[in-house]
Amino acid sequence: MSDFRQQALDYHSKPTPGKICIALSKPAESVTDLALAYSPGVAEPVREIAADPDAAYKYTGKGNLVAVISNGTAILGLGNLGPLASKPVMEGKALLFKRFANIDSIDIEVKHTTTEEFINTVASIADTFGGINLEDIKAPECFEIEQELIKRCSIPVFHDDQHGTAIVTAAGMLNALEIQGKSIGEATIVCLGAGAAATACMQLLVKCGAKRERIYMLDRQGVIHTCRDELTFHKKLFANNTDKRTLEDALDGADVFIGVSGPNLLPPEALKLMAPNPIVFACSNPDPEIKPELAHAVRDDLIMATGRSDYPNQVNNVLCFPFIFRGALDVRASQINDEMKIAAVDAIRNIAKEEVSKEVLAASNIGSLSFGKDYIIPKPMDPRLLKRVALAVAQAAIDSGVTAFKELPPGYMQD
């Protein structure tokens, strides 16, 4: 067994199995404490909440509690391995919520037979939480699941693989295009993968100025084009009226490659076909569409990003979901809308243009970082992400009217 594999297994199993646990936020030592915490004291908040459901935000952990919910049908780039196998990833998301945004989070893995059954299960438990982060649910079911839950729940429901990924991809892409001297409206974009992440990434890039007709999306059958007759509704959105059929056809002269598909699917030879100064986001986890070493060996003019922590330019939804939920929860937003997503894109990308603190450099094991080919996007442990993204998102929620808050709480996210 490789050293790293053993280290990863030990990390998850020792000294106690798993990555999260529940901690108490109130004293529970004396008989008086117990009388308040449990019977008879607990009856008082019960009566308050029965009279006014909003009181749950005052008397329970609801307002700072996010459920990370999966059915295990698209676990990272590992595929459909079932709900239980997704648990380490979901606990991982809970760890990240706590570490980066002090949000309490619990993982829930749902076994189901129909999409309706999954939706009903989540809708039935939604009131327990302040927000729902859907994770690693494959396309096309993920689209119906998210839309239906948004309709049925009064709390934010956010499919992280769609929108978290799209926000971070857009932030990194706008910066990478700026560094390579390319404009988003003129860029030819190849997207390998046509699932949850791909669809949302391309939709958000179009909102940021990309031209739909310059996007070539590919699935396992190759380029998605208008003559294909078996397309699902989400693939039709990006069907291109083109003669291009293969990845090589699409990459010929392209400016941007975005991989949200699976491991090692971009051959180095194909990368040679791209236009000068290309941008390659190989975002599949844990193994990217092309290894950075291989990509750099065939192109010395590219900007390279992956979804991993151990290479420069980590384009990963961890840069978004803890912070977007922080902002949404703090103003009790009823949903996470496009205005909030765009606010997050701008807040994330702007941090990369500023100086990096010694603490972040030390945590990144690196001597210096400045805006450029190897630093297009902030590091996840940059504390400015919490303040800036949450602030921008909360303000956008207020401005777009998805919260009863008329203004930010006094001093919100100020130093």
Ligand SMILES: NC(=O)C1=CN([C@@H]2O[C@H](COP(=O)(O)OP(=O)(O)OC[C@H]3O[C@@H](n4cnc5c(N)ncnc54)[C@H](OP(=O)(O)O)[C@@H]3O)[C@@H](O)[C@H]2O)C=CC1
């Ligand atoms: N870095 C990040 O932050 C994130 C990265 N990802 C990565 O994106 C990938 C997809 O995730 P997600 O969208 O949730 O999953 P989905 O199951 O919704 O979509 C997977 C897509 O990849 C396509 N695909 C798979 N294998 C191939 C192949 N050999 N050739 C061409 N296309 C292929 C599928 O094609 P078809 O439609 O034909 O089945 C499908 O369109 C994963 O690797 C995941 O790790 C996802 C979210 C965040």
Ligand SMILES: CC(=O)C(=O)O
């Ligand atoms: C990062 C992530 O959410 C994924 O790869 O699925």
Ligand SMILES: [Mg+2]
């Ligand atoms: Mg995911």
